[in-house]
Amino acid sequence: MNQPERRIHTGMGGFRLGSIFGFDVRIDLSWFVIFFLVFWSLTRGVFPGDYPDLSPSAHVVMGLSGTLLFFASLLVHELSHALMSRRKGIVVEGITLFVFGGIAHAQREPESPRDEMLIAGIGPVTSLALAILFRLCGSLAAQTGMGDAIVGVASYLAFINLALAVFNVMPGFPLDGGRVFRAVVWSVTGDRAKATRLATTSGRTFGLILIVLGAMQVLGGAAVSGLWLVFIGWFLRTLAGASLRQELLQGMLAGYVARDLMSPDPEVVSAGLTVDALVHDHFMRLRFGSYPVVGPTGVVGLVTLDDVKRIPRDVWRVSTAADAMTPLADCVVVSPSTSVADVMDAMSRNGPRRRALVMEGVRLAGVLSATDVARWIERVRGVEDLMQERR
Ligand SMILES: [Zn+2]
Incomplete structure (x- = not known):
């Protein structure tokens, strides 16, 4: 995901992990809940289901490494945004990881649609590259007989990074895809505020589609995955509304001292x-x-x-x-x-x-x-x- 909040609220909360490439890395408290949920579902659901022959303690080790590497993948995704922003001359104070991804705290918005396209677009590309990398690691491990545990963790990471790439490429603001979409509209119309409104509407619509799909899944009996979709859809709609207000306000205040x-x-x-x-x-x-x-x-x-x-x-x-x-x-x-x-x-x-x-x-x-x-x-x-x- 990309920066749902920028210039106005640059105050960074959360728990500080350290610094990488000069960016302060923090984790939001909500992340601990997700960390536990991912660890739990991997250890008790995914890995025992796919590899029933391995011992429960092997499942715990796989779950822990899968969760940590998932966390690292999110960080790499956000780092790609931060590094690209820096290349485009935008100061990024740091990165906060939260529920569905992270925020790179940039001090200002990109000045041209082209910069915006590059800064937002690099995220899904990075996640896709990670998916391919983990897929290759998995096949290599399988071929060299390195064991089911490594193959299992690698294929989970390939899957989750692909999912991240696909999710983020959706054309709803403030997801990366929504930002790219906005940049395209912005470069065609030359009107950033209009482009933001359009991309936000698209984000809200996309959120609604997820909620409807989720509800259909729940009715069809797949309660857990359905509820996840509903939750993500609702989250996207909320985020889209908040980003729009923020963007409009920033647009109005820009240039005033x-x-x-x-x-x-x-x-x-x-x-x-x-x-x-x-x-x-x-x-x-x-x-x-x-x-x-x-x-x-x-x-x-x-x-x-x-x-x-x-x-x-x-x-x-x-x-x-x-x-x-x-x-x-x-x-x-x-x-x-x-x-x-x-x-x-x-x-x-x-x-x-x-x-x-x-x-x-x-x-x-x-x-x-x-x-x-x-x-x-x-x-x-x-x-x-x-x-x-x-x-
Ligand atoms: Zn992103």
Whole structure:
């Protein structure tokens, strides 16, 4: 699979495994569940069924090596995306493996359809190459009499990599095939947003087809494989919807910087102001939800209504804005030329205090809140609707 999330949410979660070719490799916690399920189904189902003469402990060893090499195959698939991105000049921070594959965390989108085609297309090609490689290993092992255990693991890996290649080549965004499909539409129409919408619709349709096929299998008696199909179909539909929202948002925000959206020259309060005066003269009288706090040397922090709520009411007259505020070191501080996407990224990592101080050196240029961004998006959407009605 390819990058269902890119530039805006580059924050990487999960458990860090190490680093390869300079990419940070992490595994999402959900992966442990899948690891166990794959190991279990190989050890208790697949291998005992195909090789009943081998001992149960041989099945365990086969299951473990099959699962680990399956994991390695997924990693190689994602590495192919990451390396191709790097070749195309896109910084990839790392790779996270999760339920059905992985994500290569790229810092930005490819700039041309051709780059997108190469970055997405290399994935299924890599999985296909792995399938062929494991198939060859299997036949070699069989010919040289190296034993059923090795043949069994190799043929399972050939099968699973082929399945990965086929699954990823489906033309539904954000699968690799969907990205290639989008790149083709993008290069023909020259309109990336339109191409994204089309590829996403295709992804949702494909997901629906899988759900219907799965339901038919369940009705036909193949409950387990049917439920898997339903689950994957549902997952694809969810992913397609989330990617579309993300893409449209990124498209709208592209090219805008903090200066464009911030509230300039915001009203400030002095560090020595009592909390009592802060509440009565500022929060209750003016419309702002937060105030930068200034001391003799400049801005020292940001105070919000939530900060004030933490101060007990009976000490409001003796506590100051400086006591209540979030100190500058814990605030999101950006420069006027920081891209809005990066500001949002920083704010989302900052948790509930979704406001950024826009600083030009030591001078406060403005404040940018998540609400400012949301209002701006609403306005742009309104204008776009208006333009469409006029057409
Ligand atoms: Zn992929």
